[in-house]
Structure formats: structure tokens, C-alpha cells
Amino acid sequence: MIPLLSVRDLVTTFHTSDGPVQAVRGVSFDLSAGETLAIVGESGSGKSVTATSLMNMVRAPGRIESGSITFKGVDVLAKSRDELRQMRGAAMSMIFQDPVAALDPLMRIRDQLGEAIRAHSAISASAANARAIELMHQVGIPDPEARLRDYPLAFSGGMSQRVMIAMALANDPEVIIADEPTTALDVTVQAQILDVLDTLNRDRGTAVILITHNLGVVAQLCQRVAVMYGGKIVETGPTAEVFANPQHPYTRDLLAATPKLSQPRDVPLVAISGRPPTMREPIIGCSYAPRDPLAVARCFVEAPALEPGEGARRHACWVSDGTTSLPPRPELGLEIDQAPRAAAPRGAALLQVADLTKQFDGPRARAFGRRQQVRAVDGVTFDVHQGETLGLVGESGCGKSTIAKLVLGVESPTGGSIRYAGQDSTVLSAAARRRYNRNVQIVFQNPMSALNPRRTVGSMLSEPLALQGMRGQELRDRRDALLELVGMDASIANRFPHEFSGGQRQRLVIARALAVDPQLIVCDEAVAALDVSLQAQIINLLKELQTRLGLSYLFIGHDLATVRHIADRIMVMYLGQIVEQGTAEQVTGNPQHPYTVSLLSAVPDPDPSALSRQRVILQGEVPTPLNPPSGCRFHTRCPIGPTMRTDREICRTEKPTADPEAEHGVACHFAGEFTLVGSGSSAPISADVPHGLGPVRQTTRKTLQ
């Protein structure tokens, strides 16, 4: 059978002013009609460039140098401009990573959809309008007639992505290329979008090529996977088989570096040392050999080709034989001891936060009227104890970053109190804040913007030391000790931040935070901007520093799997309030709040055994904090709330509270009613909920073939 799409030896190079960047270095794969294929890799692996190459729309200064792309028997690269135009959006279409940026902000949705329809078929405007309504309906946008008149600014990220999918579907394409379609979205919205893609693949037989860095997303949506590294596919095969028994060391390490909910939380994450190739120099031998401790001499001199293994599997590796499992990655000196921390006796409470509230000025309700108040944080109470890690999890806009700023002391709370080591630290004078910050420091999300591009590493680290009164040799010794502490060489003091990779930069940020010898570090999405392999390095470093220096962390994140891996206790936040808090085991193993349950079930897991796990797809999106729902703030989306059960008026009227003293506190009137059903179980989530109706959709993926 002729495959729908066939790519052979694709090479795409960017001819930049700093010399050529060989982004794609010989990629070959086939796609059958109706198939779902994932191309997975970290940043710089060439996966996105491969995607844009497929439709021959690589941006300047990029150019497809050689190879062939055959779509339905016709060479895409030989098509004329007009033939290409006719193919794009009709037979093959594409959706993008940032759906908000992919919609023209000045044009009504109706016109943008109509344009996509009418670019390929000569139909009347009213027929196009009818088709647009049908498409909007298909991708699950409520009230399509009205929404069509809106401008993109009225659409949230998730809704924008639905519009993009509707546009991609406009002409019944045979392939949709989805370039990181859920990366910019929250996890509950991600679940919705994956569901839309899954449905259109199953109902309409549209083939999907999914470009992603997220192994969990791959496992959830795609039958087949191609793993890219250094501009090449290093391994490909049925997703379940590849993930169960990886045959390329990179696949193996990537899987081992990914935090998984399906694993016990004390299974160590493998940190892959080194950094990916820059793609500027030619790669001799296997591109992964320098990072693989088990590489043999041949790996460094001769590039392995993609060899057939068992069944439909292929891998490019000299070490693997294609059948037996690869040995696990040996522990290197850098990848430190990962013995799970014994449930250490909780130290004294270091930070006591009570009833913390923060209001911001919002937009005016009416012209010249009073400004509305946004309660970003609304009555939050928690303690951080000596030597522990408290995780704070929530979706974007829930107020978790505001908590970081409040605890750090750079913002003042509107209400409530913050006590540090027994002392009131709620509102501080400049001098008192400086003293306070000797104890409380921060590690930011984006290591690039956290480092002043104008200053050397040395001067960045010296400043806080000098401000403490250190001088001369003492200062230099302390500076070098800090660098050593985070695993960097003291010789880098004269270099500038841009000379370092993301992971190294994050180490420098940590070193700076340690410069004042703090006791508590707020980690605000500290690993979210990093590739998986680097994430594991930083998480391991944070754990090591905690053991050596007795630090406490307030670890803020959006990814439950990651937070679970580092935190001793976890708080889950929704719209400015804590909905559930307890030990990491309790919150992730036995969640009691329906929001926590939904959040957990929405996290995609690469473990093939987790595929049969039930997923709760919350409908709708987080309401605006300008006008939060009354009573329980979650009631508008709650799978067991008043929208599902009319007798539960209490959720609308009465705000549930959790006992902050309890080891496991849940702010829900019906705590524990809605629980997570573990993998393997086939029991429905809640017997009362009718399938496929209301705010909840339950899906169980059939095992992949």
C-alpha cells in the first residue's frame, strides 16, 4: 500500500548571518491514511522544522536542501507556487503552538474561517457562513453563530486553538500537522484539545502528525512515535512498544527523566548530563554518543542508520540489538544519590501564612467608573516548615505567582499575615525587607530574564556578597564556593549569561539565591522553561542542596507530576484559593477534591500502562477572577457540583472551608465523593454522572495497536 505521505532523507538548513544551522539532517518516515504519528523531541531537535518542511513553508532564511516529500504520490517539493497553495489548507493543514498569535487580531472569526473555506472552494458567503457554524460546532465551541462575530481577543487560548482546528478542518484535509498544539495551554484545556483531535481522527479518519516535546501527550494521542534528536529520527515504532521497551538510549533516558504520576514518587529522575548538539557543526558519529555513558568507540565515528528492529520498529543505534531491553543508564557522579528522603521529622514552622489576600486594580466596569478589584489571592493559609518542600500547584491565573511575590516581600498583601520565624513580616520597611530577604530568596521560571545580560557571572554573584560587606579574597572564595555548590566551575566568573545553556543559567540563578545564605527559597516554576532532561538536573540539584544546606522550598508549579516529585506536601490552588492540601502521597494518591482529581487525571502520562486510566475532561475554562463564582469557586465546572446535580445548591451559596490544621485538608462540601480510579480499574468515576453529558466527559483510551 502506498503511504499517504512519504518523507525521504529530508535536509533543512537555516542560512543565518552567523553561519548555517542544519536543523534537519536526513529525516525519513511514512504516514498512512488515518494514522496518528507523533514526532517528539526537545528544543533544537528539528521537530518543528520538519513539520514546516512538510508543507514546504520553511521560513527564510531556512531552506529545504535535499530529500523528497511525496504526498499522495506527488512530489511536494516539485509543486509550483499555486499548486502548493492549493494543497495547503485543503489536503494538508496545520495548527500552531500559540493559537492566540495564529489568529489575525484585526479580523472577525467569521471572516478568518470564511477565508479558509473560500480559498479552496468557490461557494457563496452565506454557504461559507453556514459551513463556519458547522465547523465551530464540531470543535465544541458553544453558541457558534454569536461567537463568529467576535474578534479573536474575545477568545481564550483554548477556544482560539479550537478555532484553529476548525480552520484546519475547513476543507476536509487528509492530514493535520499539529505543531505543539497544547504547549501554551493549561493542563485541563490541553485535555480538551487532545480530545478534539482524537475525536476528529477517529470520526473522520484524518491523519494527525503531532509535534511535541511531551511524552505523555504522545502516549495519549498517537499510535506511532518518531523520536528526534540532533536533527534525525533516532527511533520510531508503535508508541506503546517504544515507550515500554525503548531501543535507543536517548528514548530510554528521556523517559527516565520525565516525572510520571504512574510511578512511585521516590523513583529517581535520570538527569542527562551535557547538552544537545548546537546544530551548527557537523555531527560525527551518533549525535547522542557524547551524552551516553554506554556509547562504544564506533558511536563516536560512524553515524548509525535507522535499522529495522522487531515488527514495525526502527532504531538508529550501534549498541542496541533491537530486541533485548537496553541496560538502564548508569549513575554518573554528577547524577547524585537519589535515595528518597525518609519522612523527616517536620522541623519548626519557618513561614506562617494566614488568611493571605491580595487585590489588584482591574479594568473599570464602566467608562470613568471605579476600577474593579481582582482578588488574585483570597484567604490563603499555610505553613512552611524547616527543611521541607511545600508544593503549590495550579493553572495559569490561579494566583500562585502572586503568592510567590508576597512571600518574597516584593508585593505587600491586602490582608492577612506572613510570619517568618515567629516574627511578623507582613509589611516591611525597606531595611526590614532587606533583612527578611537574607532568609527568603527566589528562583525564577525563565533563567534568561533572571540574569542581567550586561553583567558577568562573577559580578552578578559578587554584588550580594559585597552588599553583605565581603571584600577581596574572602569574597572571591565565597563566590567560587557558590559556583561549585551548583556544579559550575569557578573559572566561568568572567563569562556572560548568554554563553550558557538554559540549565546552566538556572544553576547560576540558584547560586545567586544562595549568596545571602537563605533558609527558604521560593521556586516559581523553576523548571518549567527547561527541557525535560535539564529539568531533572535542576530538580536533583535542588534536592541535593536541600540535604546539604537544610533549605526549605516553596515550590510553585503547574505540572503535578513534577511538583509531586520534589514536594513533601502539596497545596492545590484554584482561583485564588487553596482547595486541597496534604502530603504529596495524600494529594496525588488519594485526592479528595474534585478539582484535584480532574487535574490529576488530565496530566498525560507516557507510561503505556497508564493509558487505560480514566480521564476526566473538565468542560469550560477557569472563570475570570474579576467576577469569581459565588460559594465554591469551582462549582461552575465541578463534575459533582450543582450543574450536574440540582440538589447541590449549597455549592453555589456557601463557601466550603478546609481545616488548615488538618494533615489532609479539603475545601469541598462533598469531599471524597469523587475519587481517582487508578490504572487498571474499570470502575466508572462516579456512578451518578451520565456519560458524555454535562461538564464531564469520561474517556478511556483503548489500548493502542
Place this chain on the structure above:
Amino acid sequence: MLIFTAKRVLSGLIVLLVASVVIFFILRLAPGDPAAALAGADADQATIDAIRTRLGLDLPLWQQYASWLGGILTGNLGDSFILSAPIAELIGDSLPNTVFLAGGALLLALVGGAVVGIVLGVSRRRAVNSVFTAANSVAFAVPPYVTGVFLTLVFSIYLGVLPSGGVGPGLGDPVGAIPYLLLPAVTLALPTGATIARFLAASMRRQREEDFVQAGIAKGLTTTTLFARHVIPNSLPPVLTVLGIQIGQLLAGAIIVEVVFAWPGVGQLILQSVITRDYLLTQVLLLLAVAVFVVMQTLTDLADAALDPRVRMGIR
């Protein structure tokens, strides 16, 4: 949109009010006694005092300001004592000429700037780009007094095809006045047109890289549709902002061009008033300049809002 318009008009009025205060009081900083200057070198104190009383210069400053502003609001602009004529009349004589000049120049600048900007924004050919960019930089940088003298040298003196100054038959015969308008309008239009072209091209190049353009290609839109419906509309807001500021430059340029080409407009009038220290005339004309600028700014803001729903919503 209505609320947006009301807000913009209101803020324009506030700027105007502040500007009137600034203009009125700052001109009082000038050393010397205007009454004494008016009376002449050998006038006695009584004459000077009489003039002072007649001008209301003996009143407290804020009262002077109030009566001045009140006069303007009721259409009484006062008299120029140097030229012994009502200021309203002086403006009435010269303003139409300036509007004719500035209007012609603005039209030329918009058309020329749009054409060059779009060529620069669309073209990917290096040769086209560098030639147009270089020409544009020159038009952008060369001051209008140099351009004006140069064009006079070439077209009036050397070629002798166009008149070197004046309005010719004047506004009574606009068609007949066009040869007279040509050189001044081109001189005045060049820097503004070049600025529009430059910002439009830069804005288009930025927009061309946006994701929604990439999405448009992926939809299968033709290049023409892509540019006409997506790239160009999205490129306009920054150009509008610049255009609003350029109006001020255009007014200043008009003053220079009126001098170069002996064009009897408001620019000449204001210069004359400054040189003869006719401060009553100066302050009215300055306020007029600020008013024109504020009106044009408000218009460009409204155009921006008409174009961009985000501006209407107050998001951008």
C-alpha cells in the same frame, strides 16, 4: 467606540488647556516690558502706563489669562499692535494658504509613503530594498530648507520650469496655483512621506513574521490576499501613531517651506510675530499650532481604534 471617542476628545481638550497655560505664562517670561516696547523708545511713563492699562497688563496674571482664554472661546482673538489689525483677520488671510500647502503635502506624503512602504515591505529582493532604502533615508534626513533651496535651484533657476515662490493666482484659482504649489508641497512632503514609508516597511516586515501570517500560508491564501487582508492592516497601527506625531513635524516644516518659497501663510506670520516681539499674535498662533496637532492626533487615534478592536476595548 463612542466612549472611546469621548475619552480621546476629552484628553485632547486637557492637553490643549495645559498648552494654553504653558504658552501664556511662558511668553511672560520674556525680559522687558511689552508696553514699553510698544510705546517706542522715547515715550514717557504716562504713555506707557496708558498702553499697559489698555492692554490689561496691569491686572494680575491669572486675570489676564482668564480674559485671554475667554476671548478665544468667544471668538475674540484680540489685536496685533505691531500690525495694527485684528488677529482673526490676519489668520483668516494666511491660514487658507497654509492649509492648501500642508494639505497638498500630506496627500503627497500619504500616497508616496504608502507606495514606497508597501514596495519595501513586500519585496524580498536585496537590490530593490537597498536602492529604495537608501533613497528613503536621504528623503528622510535631508532638511526641508536644503531640499527647498535645491529644488528651486534645479527647477526654477536652472531648468526654469516652475516658479520659485509665491502662491501665484492664489486660492481663488486653485488649478492655476498648482504649479506654484508643486515645489513647496514636494519639499514639505518628502520627510513625512519617507517616515511613513520607513515605518510602514518596518512594520510590514515585522508582521510578516507573525504566526497568523504563517497560518494564512497554511490555509492556502494567495500572497495578494495575505498582504492585503492580513499583513497591511496589521502594519497600520504603528504607522498611524507615527503619522500623528509627524503632523507636528509637517507643521514645523510648513514654516520653513513658507520661508523658502515666500508662501504667505501662518508660518511666515508667526516668525514675523516672534521677530517683532508681537507676543499677542505669537501666543494665539502657537495655540493654533498645538490645536491643529491635537486634532490630528485625536483623528489618528480614532482611526487606530476603528481599525483595531483591541484599542477600542482598551487592551492596547
Place this chain on the structure above:
Amino acid sequence: MTAIPELSPARSRRLPSALRGTLADPGVFIATVIVIIFVSVGLLAPFLPLQSPYLQGGQAFAPPSAEHWLGTDEFGRDLFSRVLFGIRQDALVGVIAVPIGALMGILLGLASGLNRILDAVLQRILDVSLAFSSLVMGIVVAAIVGAGIEAVLITVALVNVPLFGRLTRSAVRSQQVRDYVTAARVTGAGPIRVLVRHVLPNAVDALIVQAALSLSIAVFIEGAMSFVGIGVRPPEPSLGSLLRSSSSFLAIAPLYAIAPMVILTALVLCFNVIGDGLNRRLLRR
């Protein structure tokens, strides 16, 4: 979309090397050489063996000769000497007024970072100052202090205050939300230290570009004010006043106007070329 992921390692942030890199651009190099020649000749004019620029009595409108390299003007004065002394006026305006205006603007912009009320006031002032284009500002100044080089100096300084103030203020605002500024604050740096050590260095690029453009504006304003009669006035030579005088005699002595035209254009253009070159190199990474 990540079309070219982790592709361009940000260029070196060391300023001297970036400036050297800018000079490697041939256009910028030529412009810099021209500017240096003009400025040094202008500043050194009184010390050069020139005829007095005020000495009258020779033949009016004499053509260029060995004695008068550019010929003479309507009063028989040596044009070459007048042109050099004219350049001197512009050089002085650039050297004196631009730094004063820039400094005031930068200080105001920085001050806006210290206090919110100050910031709001400054914002209003900047808004209103937009309504006064450079020549209108010149008219206001001339109306107060009278025509002359002082009016030009004051105008150039005043015009530059909002230009630099706006730039510094926007740098302050964009930098203050950066994580590294927060980090500096929480590791013990006070507000002034943060402004001077963390915010200002990151605004330097934009300020340097603005300085080049401001020099161009200075030449433009001198020319404009003198040309329309409210700047440098005859018999003092300046590029603008020379052009004004010559423009009365275009039909009789077309060459008279050439030298001031060429030099004015060259200076304005060269500063613009340098500014654009710096802009490309420093601001667009």
C-alpha cells in the same frame, strides 16, 4: 512557533566590541570619518590659518580661486572661512546642548523609576511636549530669549529632554519588571543601586542610538532656526544663516548656496547613518 529553536546564541553583550562591530559596516565607517573631520575642523576653526570670516571689502560673489577656495559672499567675505566657522556653531550646539538635554532627560527618566507620582507627572509632561515639534519649540524659545545662538542652544537642549526622558523611562519601566531586577532587590540592592547598576546599563544601547540621532536633530534645528531668522543671525556665520543669505542670491550666485547645502546634508545624513547602524547592531538582536 519555534521555527529556529535555540539557534542564535545572543550576541556578545560587551559594548565596546559591539561598537567596533558597528564601525565595520562601511557606510557607518565613512559617515563616522566625515563627522570626525567636520567636527574637528569646526572646533579648530579659530586656530586654523584662515581669513577672518567677518572681513568685508573684497569682490562680491567672486568665483572660487586660490585665495578664496569657495569664492566670496555678497559682502566679499571669504566663504571658505565662513563655512568653517559655520560648522563650528553646529559642532558647539551638538557638543554642548545635546549632552545637557540628554543628561536632564536621563535623570528625569530615572527619577520616574523611584516614585509613582513623579512618574505620572513626567508622563503628562512628555505627552504635552510631543505637541511642540522642534521648530515650534524654537519659536517659543526665541520669543522669550530673542533670536541668537543662545536660542538655538536652549532649544536643542529642551528638545532632547523628552527624547531621552521618554527612552529612559520606558527602559526603566521595562527593566523593573525583569526578574534580574527583582533578584537584585531581594539580594540587598537599594533602589538607586538597582537603577544605576542594573537598569541603566541595559538602556545604554538605546541611549547611544538616540545620541547619534540627537546630533542629527541638533544640526537640523540650528539650520532651521537660523534659516527662518530666529537662530544665529548675520553677520555671525552658521550653516543655517549662510544658507539663508545665499538663498536670496540663487539666481545671481548659485554656487554660494552649494557649500552650506552639502555640509548640512552631509552632517544630518551621516549622523542618521551612524544612528541607524548602531540601531541595527545594538538594538536588533
